[in-house]
Each structure stands twice: as C-alpha cells, then as structure tokens.
Amino acid sequence: MSEENKAILKAEGLTKIFSSGIINKEYTVAVNNASFELYPGKVTSLVGESGSGKTTVGRLILKLIEPTAGKIFFKGQDITDIEDRDTKKEYYRQIQGVFQDPFSSFNPLFKINRIFDILFREFEPETKNREELISQSLEEVNLNPDRILDKYPHQLSGGQLQRLLIARALLLDVDILVADEIISMLDASTKMGVLNLLVDICRDKGMAVLFITHDLNLGYYLSDDTLILHEGNLVERGATTKVYENPYHPYTQMLFDSVPDIEEKWDRSKEFIPEQIIEAVEEFYQNNDEEGYKEVEENHFVLMSILETENYK
Amino acid sequence: MADTEETVLEVKDLKAYYRVMKGDVKAVDGLNFTVRRGEILGVVGESGCGKSTLAYSLISLNKPLQHISGEANLLGQDLMKLSSEEKRKLKMKNISIIPQYALDAFSPTKKIKTFIKDMVKQHGRRADKEFMDKVKTRFEIVNLSHSVLDRYSMELSGGMKQRVVMLISSLLDPDLIIADEITSALDVTSQRYVTTLLADLRDEGIIGSAIFITHDLATLYQIADRIMVMYAGRLAELGNADEIVHNPRHPYTRALINSLPRIGIQHKDERLTGIKGTPPDLTDIEEGCRFRFRCQYRTEECDKSPKMEKTHQRHYIRCWNYESVGSDKNE
Numbered sequence: 001m002s003e004e005n006k007a008i009l010k011a012e013g014l015t016k017i018f019s020s021g022i023i024n025k026e027y028t029v030a031v032n033n034a035s036f037e038l039y040p041g042k043v044t045s046l047v048g049e050s051g052s053g054k055t056t057v058g059r060l061i062l063k064l065i066e067p068t069a070g071k072i073f074f075k076g077q078d079i080t081d082i083e084d085r086d087t088k089k090e091y092y093r094q095i096q097g098v099f100q101d102p103f104s105s106f107n108p109l110f111k112i113n114r115i116f117d118i119l120f121r122e123f124e125p126e127t128k129n130r131e132e133l134i135s136q137s138l139e140e141v142n143l144n145p146d147r148i149l150d151k152y153p154h155q156l157s158g159g160q161l162q163r164l165l166i167a168r169a170l171l172l173d174v175d176i177l178v179a180d181e182i183i184s185m186l187d188a189s190t191k192m193g194v195l196n197l198l199v200d201i202c203r204d205k206g207m208a209v210l211f212i213t214h215d216l217n218l219g220y221y222l223s224d225d226t227l228i229l230h231e232g233n234l235v236e237r238g239a240t241t242k243v244y245e246n247p248y249h250p251y252t253q254m255l256f257d258s259v260p261d262i263e264e265k266w267d268r269s270k271e272f273i274p275e276q277i278i279e280a281v282e283e284f285y286q287n288n289d290e291e292g293y294k295e296v297e298e299n300h301f302v303l304m305s306i307l308e309t310e311n312y313k
Numbered sequence: 314m315a316d317t318e319e320t321v322l323e324v325k326d327l328k329a330y331y332r333v334m335k336g337d338v339k340a341v342d343g344l345n346f347t348v349r350r351g352e353i354l355g356v357v358g359e360s361g362c363g364k365s366t367l368a369y370s371l372i373s374l375n376k377p378l379q380h381i382s383g384e385a386n387l388l389g390q391d392l393m394k395l396s397s398e399e400k401r402k403l404k405m406k407n408i409s410i411i412p413q414y415a416l417d418a419f420s421p422t423k424k425i426k427t428f429i430k431d432m433v434k435q436h437g438r439r440a441d442k443e444f445m446d447k448v449k450t451r452f453e454i455v456n457l458s459h460s461v462l463d464r465y466s467m468e469l470s471g472g473m474k475q476r477v478v479m480l481i482s483s484l485l486d487p488d489l490i491i492a493d494e495i496t497s498a499l500d501v502t503s504q505r506y507v508t509t510l511l512a513d514l515r516d517e518g519i520i521g522s523a524i525f526i527t528h529d530l531a532t533l534y535q536i537a538d539r540i541m542v543m544y545a546g547r548l549a550e551l552g553n554a555d556e557i558v559h560n561p562r563h564p565y566t567r568a569l570i571n572s573l574p575r576i577g578i579q580h581k582d583e584r585l586t587g588i589k590g591t592p593p594d595l596t597d598i599e600e601g602c603r604f605r606f607r608c609q610y611r612t613e614e615c616d617k618s619p620k621m622e623k624t625h626q627r628h629y630i631r632c633w634n635y636e637s638v639g640s641d642k643n644e
C-alpha cells in the first residue's frame with residue numbers, strides 16, 4: 001500500500017453507551033460497533049438523521065468523550081486509552097472540530113486576537129511571524145482580520161466563528177478536521193464558498209475531513225467516501241459514488257428515495273411512510289444469513305446483521 | 314387551461330412594511346400574484362426575502378408590520394379591509410396557516426390533546442367535542458393512531474408533530490392553506506412525507522389550494538404547480554414549476570438553480586459557487602432592481618425598477634434584460 005492510501009485514523013468497533021438516571025439507569029446506545037477509516041486528502045461524509053449518533057462519532061474521534069468499547073488508531077498508534085498529558089496534547093494539536101454551535105468553542109471573555117495568542121503559546125511557542133500567519137489564514141477563510149481580531153466571540157455570527165475554527169485548523173496545519181453540521185450557521189451567500197474551501201484545504205494540505213451532515217445532496221457534492229448511520233449502526237459505507245448509485249441497505253435506499261431532485265420528481269403513487277423503515281430493516285436482517293458486513297462491490301460495504309453490543313451493564 | 318378557472322386569492326400590488334425605529338423595512342413591496350382553486354403555489358427565495366412576511370400580511374397583520382397599500386382578495390373579500398373580528402371568521406375555514414414555529418411551541422411535557430386545544434384557541438376557535446371527534450377521524454389520514462392524543466409531545470418525532478400541526482390547520486377544510494417552512498426542521502424522510510401529505514390533502518379535496526413557502530427549491534418542485542421566486546421583498550419570476558426550474562429566465566432564478574447541490578455533481582468535476590454577495594438591506598431601500606448588485610447581466614437601466622412583464626403562458630418576470638439573459642446558454 002502506498003503512503004497516500006494509508007488511513008490517518010482508524011476506528012474499530014467504536015461504541016458509545018450513555019447512561020442516565022440515578023436509581024433506574026437507562027442506557028442509550030448512541031453508537032454501536034462503528035468501524036471506519038479517514039484518509040489524508042479525502043473528505044468522508046457521515047450521513048444520518050437526527051439522533052442517529054453522528055455528533056457522538058465526531059466527539060469520540062475528537063477524544064472529547066471516551067468510548068464504551070472499541071479502539072481508535074491515529075497514524076497506526078492505538079490512542080484509545082492514552083492518559084499521558086503530552087501524548088494527549090499532541091493529538092489535540094493534530095485534530096480540529098468545527099461544530100453546529102460554534103459559540104461553545106470560544107472563551108467568551110477573550111477577544112479573538114487573545115485566543116490566537118494563547119493558541120500559539122500553547123502549541124507553537126517558537127513561531128516568529130504570528131501576525132502574518134494569522135492574517136493569511138483569516139483571509140483564506142474570507143474573514144477580514146481588521147474586522148475580526150479585536151472582537152469578542154459574541155460580536156461575531158455563528159458562521160464567522162465556524163470560519164475562525166477552520167482558520168485555526170489551517171494555522172496549525174492539523175491532520176484531521178471534523179465539521180459537524182456546519183451549514184445551518186452559514187449564510188446562504190458564504191455557504192458554498194466555505195464548503196469549497198473545506199475541500200480545497202483537504203486536497204492541498206492533505207487534511208482528512210469528516211463532514212457530518214444530514215444533507216445528502218451536499219454529501220455527494222463534497223465527499224470521496226460516505227458513511228451512513230442509522231440508530232447508531234453504520235449500515236453502509238464506501239466510495240460516495242458507489243453508495244449513492246447502488247444503495248443496498250433498506251435504510252440507505254429509503255434515505256435516497258427521500259432526496260428531492262429537480263430532474264425527477266418523487267413517485268407519489270408509491271406509499272411512503274417513514275415509520276415503516278424500522279420493520280423493513282428488521283426484515284432485511286432476518287431474511288439474510290450473512291454476518292456483519294458484506295462487500296457488495298469493491299470499496300462498498302453493507303451491514304447484513306446488527307453487530308452485538310458488548311455487554312456493558 | 315381556460316381563463317374561466319376560479320381564483321381563490323388575488324394579490325394586487327401589496328405592500329406591507331415593518332415600521333421600526335430605524336425606518337421602514339420593505340419586506341413585501343409590491344407583490345402581484347393569484348392563487349387558483351386547486352393549485353399549490355410555491356414561494357421560494359433566500360432567507361430574509363419576505364416570505365414569512367407575506368404569510369403574516371395575509372393572515373395575522375400585527376405591529377410593527379403594517380399594510381401600506383394594495384389588496385389581497387380572498388374569494389372576493391379584501392383581507393386588508395377586514396376587521397380582526399371579520400378575519401377571525403375566515404380563519405381555518407377559508408384561510409389557514411401551518412405556522413413555521415408550531416413545532417417549537419410544543420411543550421415537551423404537554424399532552425398532544427392539550428397542544429391541539431391551545432393551537433385551536435390561537436386560531437380563535439373552540440375545541441369542543443364535535444371538533445375533537447373530527448380530529449380523531451383525521452388522524453387516520455396522516456397515519457397516526459388515536460392513542461397519540463394522550464401521548465406527551467416529547468415522545469413524538471418531529472415528523473409526527475408536524476403531521477399533527479397539519480391536521481389541525483386543515484381540519485375545517487380551508488379554501489386556502491399557507492404552509493411556511495413546514496419541512497425545514499425535519500429529517501429527510503419526514504420532509505418527503507410531510508411535503509407529499511400537503512399534496513395529498515389537496516388531491517383529496519381537504520384543502521382547496523395552498524401557498525407552500527420554503528427556501529428549498531428542490532423540495533418545492535416536487536409538489537408545486539407554479540412557483541413564485543421572491544427576491545428582497547419583490548417578485549423576481551412566476552410561472553409553471555417546470556418552466557421555472559428547467560427554463561428559468563430571471564438571472565436570480567438561474568443563479569439559484571445553478572447553485573443547488575444535487576446528486577450527480579461532485580466538487581472535483583464541477584464547482585458550485587453559490588450566489589456571490591448578499592441581499593440588500595430592506596430598510597428604506599431605494600429605486601432600482603434589487604438584484605442588480607449581484608447580477609452578471611446588469612445594465613444602466615437596472616437602476617430603475619423593472620416592471621412586471623408577462624412573457625408567455627402566464628409567465629411573469631421583473632427584469633429589464635430577461636430576453637438577452639434567456640439566450641445566454643454559456644454559464
């Protein structure tokens with residue numbers, strides 16, 4: 001395998017079970033046994049409906065939360081249980097999250113230039129031409145340094161803060177960028193610009209991008225690989241063109257059937273009831289006797305039966 | 314189509330502004346259109362272009378929004394001249410709205426039954442036994458079981474809640490229903506269900522006609538008979554849905570369609586750019602075509618406001634240069 005085909009991040013059987021309630025504990029399996037890889041210079045989109053576990057997957061690989069089971073490998077090294085501060089810091093130095101609600105990523109008491117100061121002090125204390133680098137990265141994300149740097153986070157829009165986080169990723173030249181539903185905050189006029197920029201950065205700098213979205217049209221436009229999440233299960237994954245052209249799992253099929261297309265209208269004579277998908281998926285698992293994932297074509301995998309969640313309780 | 318067909322709503326040069334401290338926000342500024350019986354008229358445009366304001370001006374004109382001039386004739390009665398009492402009588406029966414934020418108004422700990430009663434009150438009507446009986450018969454149409462009435466709203470998915478909202482708004486078989494962004498907060502599968510449901514309700518004669526408002530042109534195209542494209546408080550283009558989507562004339566409509574991501578187009582093959590620039594501030598906005606600052610076809614004439622022109626087959630456009638734009642195939 002050549003160097004560029006090597007995954008920068010590998011998730012193996014990643015599982016997250018949330019528990020709530022003190023006396024009567026309730027468990028939510030947010031992510032169940034998800035395995036996937038992220039590659040340098042490639043955009044991977046993670047698609048699913050609300051509550052399917054997308055944000056949890058993002059937070060797991062950002063190491064903001066710990067998995068209940070499963071492993072994460074970064075550059076071949078198992079980083080699932082790292083405790084050591086320096087190793088952890090080194091990982092945080094290489095990965096950047098951009099969230100749906102970007103306000104929580106900023107200290108509200110610091111102006112933006114102070115935030116950049118701290119960033120350099122923490123990660124790149126040796127850097128001399130800081131101002132130049134900051135201006136450069138801000139301009140790359142279409143922000144005017146003069147109008148941004150002496151502002152507090154609350155004086156900026158959600159879209160501007162998201163672009164600031166992308167600028168931060170550029171400055172640190174991170175290996176992995178996780179963008180979680182960032183479009184809703186972006187104004188229509190800057191939306192495509194920022195999304196194109198994301199892919200350009202990914203290609204030019206060899207960054208791996210995990211693009212979390214519920215917008216299938218956008219996922220197709222931006223991504224090389226696609227992961228489809230349904231109720232915590234990664235039901236289908238592979239090259240974007242293959243997954244979209246030849247969806248195999250009943251859930252993926254229903255999802256694609258729902259996409260509004262300006263070339264071909266929905267077939268309204270066909271009954272379409274979202275709740276029925278639960279039964280259809282169960283039937284699918286029962287009516288085949290294959291285990292786990294099946295490679296239906298090269299680089300296109302489909303979940304044929306639910307993978308057992310490790311006994312947690 | 315014959316000219317004799319019935320018009321449910323006729324909007325004539327309607328102007329409704331927000332009268333606020335900083336001046337007049339001209340969010341609906343001279344709209345002309347009709348809604349015919351049995352049709353779904355789609356209204357599309359970028360956020361802030363005045364779509365919701367149009368809905369409010371027809372159904373609940375409250376301060377600081379003010380009617381400036383023009384008419385909105387619903388079955389022959391000018392809504393702009395009616396007292397609030399007279400308007401209340403029309404609500405739900407003649408004109409009804411599926412509000413944009415009804416889903417957020419659901420208190421998680423309220424029973425659906427209670428929510429329905431509250432919503433009906435807001436519409437200025439009573440939820441008596443007869444009314445609730447009818448609610449039950451309508452649940453089946455939207456694929457919900459009666460037991461949902463006794464469930465708490467937190468137990469229902471967004472899509473199911475939206476169905477409840479639609480069912481209530483259409484309960485008295487309104488001649489005209491206004492659906493404002495009813496799919497924006499939903500998952501894709503529910504978006505298809507809810508959109509299709511609107512068309513089904515029309516097909517079954519439960520609702521007479523609909524104005525379907527959304528920023529999502531692709532969804533709108535699935536069920537709209539005609540589409541009105543709005544830009545900065547004004548009509549840009551109005552015509553048959555297929556004409557608008559597949560043969561757009563107005564530079565704004567063209568830009569809107571060219572910037573739509575869709576399956577089949579990948580970043581590496583074709584670059585979607587979106588529409589450069591931002592819509593103008595609608596406060597005390599001056600004379601002239603409002604799209605000219607972002608338009609690649611801008612000429613000197615565009616500093617004057619274009620008139621609404623009828624091209625063919627009842628296709629309306631407000632643009633000085635649509636004829637030359639229409640023949641420009643290399644974009």
Ligand SMILES: Nc1ncnc2c1ncn2[C@@H]1O[C@H](COP(=O)(O)OP(=O)(O)O)[C@@H](O)[C@H]1O
Nearest residue numbers: 018028030048049050051052053054055056057
């Ligand atoms: N901190 C948490 N505690 C308990 N449950 C959670 C927590 N975070 C997420 N969940 C649950 O996990 C599931 C997946 O959530 P999430 O990852 O946010 O989905 P998505 O981003 O796809 O909408 C949901 O059922 C959600 O309620």
Ligand SMILES: Nc1ncnc2c1ncn2[C@@H]1O[C@H](COP(=O)(O)OP(=O)(O)O)[C@@H](O)[C@H]1O
Nearest residue numbers: 331333338340359360361362363364365366595
């Ligand atoms: N209460 C208000 N006071 C002043 N301006 C308002 C008010 N509500 C909306 N506007 C302005 O009116 C314009 C149209 O808004 P709206 O009708 O909500 O647009 P849309 O529904 O197309 O997104 C916007 O510029 C908006 O800022």
Ligand SMILES: [Mg+2]
Nearest residue numbers: 054055056181
């Ligand atoms: Mg999420």
Ligand SMILES: [Mg+2]
Nearest residue numbers: 364365413494
């Ligand atoms: Mg609106």
